[in-house]
Amino acid sequence: MTGYPYRTLAGWIAALCLAWLGLCSPWSATWNLLLGMFVVALMLAAMIVATRRGRARRRASRAVLEAVNASLDALPGEMRRNTPLVLAVGEPDGALASAFGDALVSITESAIWVRVDDPARLAHVADALKRWRDGQGPDAVVCLAAADLICDAATLNARLGRLRHAIGEASRAVDYPLPVCVAVYGEASDGPPDECPWFGMSGEAALADEAWIAQVAASLDSYARTAGPADRTARWYRATRLHALARWVQAALLPPMRDESREGSRDGRRTGRPVQVAAVGVIAVHGTPADKSLFAGAVARITGLAGAHRAQGSGGVRYPLPESLILGIGRQPVRRALPRALAHGFVWLAVAFCAAAAASAWQNRALVARVTGNMDRYRALAPEQDAARVDALKTVRRDRDELDRHARNGVPLRLGLGLYRGAALRAPIDTLIAGYRPPPPPPVTIELDSLALFRSGSATLNPGSNRVMIGALEMVRAHPDKRVLVAGHTDATGNSRSNLRLSEARAVSVRNWLADAAGLPLTHFATQGYGDTRPKADNDTEAGRAANRRVEITLVPDCRDGDRVTSGQSACSFQQKE
Structure with a gap:
């Protein structure tokens, strides 16, 4: 079993509820019938919802799974489980398109990268890939962002809020919090001829801002100092822009992801759970920086550097995937659905047993109160009230017959479960009935x-x-x-x-x-x-x-x-x- 059996669990819960209503319920038959019909209707509704969700998941992930299978045909059979699997999200016409081109799947030496253009489909794709890998879900979600294409703060916050909500839904779909890697690209027209590495920090736990900023600053300083005399100026320029980019990411991107800023939310309320940012990195790619972007304004404030004017686009530059950042994120273990479903089924069984025991205790208490009350009413009548005593004695005899049936045929489940208290009432009720003496006949x-x-x-x-x-x-x-x-x-x-x-x-x-x-x-x-x-x-x-x-x-x-x-x-x- 690779997927969680929602329909089976719904049927199991409904069966327990119906068994409790039929065998243990203290309510009348009419109420039990109405509640039973409600339980059946609720179960059917849950199965319909689960079926529709399954169909929506298959529709949303069909293209991705076909692309993954086609890409992995030439690889060894264990590739799907031994290689980290990462979901990449971002703007389809921005960094995501520059990193993937037209492909849905990219396979590198370190991971299998799956592109998800629509964040609303992220949960369906994550759940489908977990089923595809026999219970081992995606290892991380990578958020790719091109800093030079972000020009409006409100739009940015709204996008990050939707992305945070989608990651939360995906985490619930796979039943564990998905680690998030934030990878930001900054374009630079001038720089050394060597390829720029990723500067950032990654780990299995959430990162602290001070730690990763300090790590980036130290790495950039070392990167600039190791340049040759001919490239030193260009490297320092690149390092300065990347340091400004890291500080802008810290101020503008990470707070909305962690829900520390609610500027983009409606009425200042939360739009989703905070995500676990386990890796953050920045990189410089060849291109012409935009002078109208939010990042350009941050660079001007922090460094005094100004970028050249560029209308839009990145000039067709292929963005590198953040492979080095993914290596620091731990692999996700296999989480099969069957043990969890069995545990949930056992929990519901325990709840049903506790409910049955509570109903049995309540009905035993009511039985004892009814029998002893009928006996007390009979004892309270004077011998002169023979007609009332005879009526009360009939009620006591009916109680005695009920207790005798329990002793002869077995205690019903609604009174059983080790809580039956009627056996102790048989002796006093028999003594009371045997002690009845009719009044002397009236004088003729x-x-x-x-x-x-x-x-x-x-x-x-x-x-x-x-x-x-x-x-x-x-x-x-x-x-x-x-x-x-x-x-x-x-x-x-x-x-x-x-x-x-x-x-x-x-x-x-x-x-x-x-x-x-x-x-x-x-x-x-x-x-x-x-x-x-x-x-x-x-x-x-x-x-x-x-x-x-x-x-x-x-x-x-x-x-x-x-x-x-x-x-x-x-x-x-x-x-x-x-």
Whole structure:
């Protein structure tokens, strides 16, 4: 694998997100579905962007790769990896054209030089060359500038800002900061007949201005002093102009490259990350200096020398490539995409695991809070609130069934990951359910002494008899869903017919009082007079006759005729038992 697998990583991240939503999410199914759709849409968008970027990279680098392959056909197979590869940028009609001519690739003894006319394509070309060299990207970026062609400071700063931004994008594309070499050409019409060397400094770290200026000054002094008597004046002239050129580069070119000057940026803000300037060099080439350039003005201020007038162009002089400056920049190691992609995939897996553990901890906490809360609500109910206790107990039983399923079928992943806390709740919840005791059944019949309610032979309630019927009233109120039978009984003294009518009248009197006191309709009650037909004791004794004189109040359910309740019909609900 030579390129970073963006699409594969996007699919891996989407798969982890979908797995988390399906197995670990604490949210509702609707939210999980919506989020899953969003994740899928985001993954598709990322794949589309990665595909388009790949196509743009191939289009931007196709001509360069074809030129590189054509140039390296006659070279040994390891040439592409063993030889430094340098990207050269600059103005297409300036120093770049003078150094390369019409060629896209130039091969020298020290490096393979690849020309990039448009800085916007620099990132695509750098990424393509890294893939072409099996993970070993370009070793440096060389910025070629012809000092005599730069006439406007604002235009210069804007170009350098765009170039700095392009180098930053290229560094992100290859995943390491690309070292930058700044090589500046200055034309001189007068000079010694020998070829001028490069004067500058290079290294693996960023250069300090004082160090490289001092190095250039020392080199130029040595260069001028070693000239013969016939060439000494010309060399000193060349050395003076080159020293002025170095100082102009320090003042005008390097600050915008390092983002120390924001004159060319919009609203004074940064236009890109500062670049790592690892090499700076100046050289004099044969030509006629321009008297209108920024460099000419700097030379006049620093040295008092004036150049001859020249309209434009360099007179067709071929500029030398800064090979000596590149030698001081370290080679870039091989950076394969697979280990980095695997590391990123593992990091996302770790993030997904942490998210799953957090969701599991949260849901376990919610489970414990829910179960213990339901148990506490059940315990808070008094035994008299049996209906509410039964409802609360149903909820507790559902919780117990859920815990039993976890113990029988295994803990689901959303509660697992070693954080499950439901096992400790099974014993107390089983104890709580087993401890439920239903309330005692209500009394079916309450028996009232007739002598406490009526005078002998009378069916009119005595004053104060309501205190005797309070218990019966509470029973009726406690069970409004049940019908009430009020039955009167007498002893065997007297005429049987009279006793039957008396028992019926007493039952009606009690019925009327209970209906009025309980706020229930009369149809909720039924009355029955039994006279002396159902004695409880022997009528031969006074104690037996006293026990037989009574009024019985009984709770009975409604009778049904099929699915129809015939409420209020004494003949249906209360049959006399002979």
